[in-house]
Amino acid sequence: MTCDLPLSGGQDKRATLALTVAVCACLAAVAFGLCLGATSIPPSRVTSALWRELVLGGPGAAEGEHFIVVGLRLPRVVLGLEIGAALALAGAMMQGLFRNPLADPGLVGVTSGAGLAVAMTIVLGEQIWGGGAQWLHVAALPADAFLGGLAATAFIYVLATRGGRTSMTVMLLAGVALSAFAGAATALLSYISDDRQLRDLSFWFLGSLGGASWGKAAILALALTPALLAMPWLARGLNGLAFGEAEAFHLGLRAEVIKGAAIGLIALAVGTSVAAAGAIGFIGLIAPHLVRLMAGPDHRVLLPLSALCGATLLVGADALARTLLAPAELPVGILTASIGAPFFLWLLLRDAKRSDPT
Amino acid sequence: MNAFIRAENLTYAVNGRKLIDSVSVGFDPGAFVAIIGPNGAGKSTLLRLLSGELRPSAGRIAWSGEPAEKFSPAQLALRRAVMAQGAALAFPYPVHEVARQGLAVVGRRLPKTQADKIVARALAVSGAQHLSHRNFLTLSGGEQQRARFARALCQLKAAQGHGRFCQALLLDEPTSSLDLEHQLALLGAARAIVASGVTVIAIVHDLNIAARFADRLVVLAGGRVVADGPAAQVIDEALVRKIFRASMRVDRESETGLPIILPQINSGRDIHAQAFLERF
Numbered sequence: 001m002t003c004d005l006p007l008s009g010g011q012d013k014r015a016t017l018a019l020t021v022a023v024c025a026c027l028a029a030v031a032f033g034l035c036l037g038a039t040s041i042p043p044s045r046v047t048s049a050l051w052r053e054l055v056l057g058g059p060g061a062a063e064g065e066h067f068i069v070v071g072l073r074l075p076r077v078v079l080g081l082e083i084g085a086a087l088a089l090a091g092a093m094m095q096g097l098f099r100n101p102l103a104d105p106g107l108v109g110v111t112s113g114a115g116l117a118v119a120m121t122i123v124l125g126e127q128i129w130g131g132g133a134q135w136l137h138v139a140a141l142p143a144d145a146f147l148g149g150l151a152a153t154a155f156i157y158v159l160a161t162r163g164g165r166t167s168m169t170v171m172l173l174a175g176v177a178l179s180a181f182a183g184a185a186t187a188l189l190s191y192i193s194d195d196r197q198l199r200d201l202s203f204w205f206l207g208s209l210g211g212a213s214w215g216k217a218a219i220l221a222l223a224l225t226p227a228l229l230a231m232p233w234l235a236r237g238l239n240g241l242a243f244g245e246a247e248a249f250h251l252g253l254r255a256e257v258i259k260g261a262a263i264g265l266i267a268l269a270v271g272t273s274v275a276a277a278g279a280i281g282f283i284g285l286i287a288p289h290l291v292r293l294m295a296g297p298d299h300r301v302l303l304p305l306s307a308l309c310g311a312t313l314l315v316g317a318d319a320l321a322r323t324l325l326a327p328a329e330l331p332v333g334i335l336t337a338s339i340g341a342p343f344f345l346w347l348l349l350r351d352a353k354r355s356d357p358t
Numbered sequence: 359m360n361a362f363i364r365a366e367n368l369t370y371a372v373n374g375r376k377l378i379d380s381v382s383v384g385f386d387p388g389a390f391v392a393i394i395g396p397n398g399a400g401k402s403t404l405l406r407l408l409s410g411e412l413r414p415s416a417g418r419i420a421w422s423g424e425p426a427e428k429f430s431p432a433q434l435a436l437r438r439a440v441m442a443q444g445a446a447l448a449f450p451y452p453v454h455e456v457a458r459q460g461l462a463v464v465g466r467r468l469p470k471t472q473a474d475k476i477v478a479r480a481l482a483v484s485g486a487q488h489l490s491h492r493n494f495l496t497l498s499g500g501e502q503q504r505a506r507f508a509r510a511l512c513q514l515k516a517a518q519g520h521g522r523f524c525q526a527l528l529l530d531e532p533t534s535s536l537d538l539e540h541q542l543a544l545l546g547a548a549r550a551i552v553a554s555g556v557t558v559i560a561i562v563h564d565l566n567i568a569a570r571f572a573d574r575l576v577v578l579a580g581g582r583v584v585a586d587g588p589a590a591q592v593i594d595e596a597l598v599r600k601i602f603r604a605s606m607r608v609d610r611e612s613e614t615g616l617p618i619i620l621p622q623i624n625s626g627r628d629i630h631a632q633a634f635l636e637r638f
Binding site: 096099100101236239240241242243244246247249250251252253254292296297298 | 406409410411430431432433434435436439440442445446447448449450451452455459460462463464466513
């Protein structure tokens with residue numbers, strides 16, 4: 001009888017293919033990230049430097065190629081993987097939550113909200129706590145960015161969602177308003193800041209992995225852990241929400257719990273990313289979209305693959321940003337925005353054409 | 359006395375306007391009940407109250423004697439599946455994944471082969487088997503309804519693996535976009551489910567369909583139950599004129615006494631409407 005044929009075979013095959021492609025691309029991006037830069041280092045010597053450091057326990061040769069690979073590029077690539085994954089995951093979760101493929105943490109003001117919190121911490125933090133406690137500064141930045149991101153996400157969600165339906169118009173326009181407000185407040189802060197603070201602020205505005213360190217990588221790893229652990233549960237919930245909250249309830253899901261968890265995880269991922277590397281846009285829009293094209297909209301596949309795809313995109317873009325103007329370095333935020341903005345416009349026009357019958 | 363689902367003095371008000379006004383109604387296990395009534399009578403609101411989606415302003419609902427508030431969403435999902443009216447789908451899921459969503463909670467622990475079997479059978483019963491790999495968003499309204507019916511069936515079927523309890527299937531205008539073939543197929547499937555003990559509560563507009571498929575009709579008007587009983591007793595020309603404000607001829611089938619409702623052209627419109635139309 002034909003009705004007993006397995007139905008999901010084709011789907012599984014597509015997901016497997018997409019996973020293979022994403023893993024290969026990610027490995028390639030990591031290789032580029034370690035080999036390319038102001039000085040190109042051939043893969044064989046990169047491998048041997050990694051081997052000496054990671055397997056032989058590090059001979060302490062803190063100079064030359066060894067230092068470039070292990071001391072500079074490795075933490076940068078690891079941080080890039082984490083931030084790319086965090087931003088793409090936040091984008092995919094946000095699109096599922098808003099039930100809209102055009103939602104992105106950068107576009108709806110979450111990044112600006114987190115950024116304003118970062119700017120306040122940089123400029124006003126020292127006046128509040130005094131300049132002394134360095135560790136406080138290190139811990140306060142991601143924590144404040146998380147709170148800023150959380151406030152922004154909740155604000156947009158409450159404004160744009162009525163009775164389980166999210167208005168795309170309200171969401172995007174509220175995002176514009178929120179970004180404008182956060183931008184104005186950030187500009188005011190930079191106006192009253194001193195020279196060193198101004199340098200820190202402009203680093204944030206541009207978005208760059210230049211300040212990578214193992215400490216930042218560890219914070220990002222901590223922030224990503226709950227999102228990764230919650231992923232299977234959240235994926236089921238977001239699939240259930242695809243028909244709206246009422247239908248999710250009919251299926252037996254607790255929509256409020258899913259929404260709350262998603263908002264918290266988005267804020268955590270975006271906040272810590274912004275605290276570590278500033279405003280890097282459009283990864284959260286592009287990565288989930290590419291995965292949907294390859295493997296379909298099922299969040300059980302979409303969430304993990306988006307994380308992988310976002311990690312690949314950011315590490316690849318960073319490698320490109322370091323080589324385009326070598327020995328000078330382009331902030332990677334400029335690169336992702338100049339690729340992402342036209343991509344967003346294309347998505348918008350395509351959707352407009354589809355929904356417009358004329 | 360011991361109805362499976364019982365609503366007592368159910369009232370639902372929005373801004374002081376009572377959409378449902380002290381409705382008391384019970385639903386027995388294995389009954390097919392059609393809710394009929396004009397637009398704005400409160401049919402969908404009643405169904406949403408029964409499903410637990412809306413909280414009543416006053417009154418209570420009990421499932422097998424236990425108050426509905428006691429049940430978590432997951433426990434409710436084991437006892438009833440809902441096919442609501444076309445909510446928009448956000449992403450281009452293929453039809454079989456839409457149907458599989460019925461398993462999201464109640465069928466979470468099913469082995470994959472068994473889940474696949476339930477999905478495939480539900481799609482086949484709903485006449486959506488050939489659509490299973492199509493993008494739900496590109497389907498016609500009727501095809502989407504069949505996919506959504508399959509999803510509700512998946513949920514009911516998977517829930518039966520959790521033990522024996524009464525189940526209900528709530529359908530809000532399930533046949534509104536279907537052609538004749540699929541109207542009969544969907545309602546035939548619903549009747550078959552009823553035979554196995556599931557209660558079906560369906561909002562239906564076509565009185566002939568309601569009279570033939572349902573064991574009992576609940577007539578709603580202005581948020582109140584105005585008639586309740588078998589079709590042969592409930593439907594006559596007076597009720598159709600009074601409740602639906604439509605002039606229809608009601609004949610009877612000779613053996614069963616079931617009503618046959620036929621439209622009459624030129625219902626007595628008021629004089630201004632007549633004048634407006636004549637000048638067209």
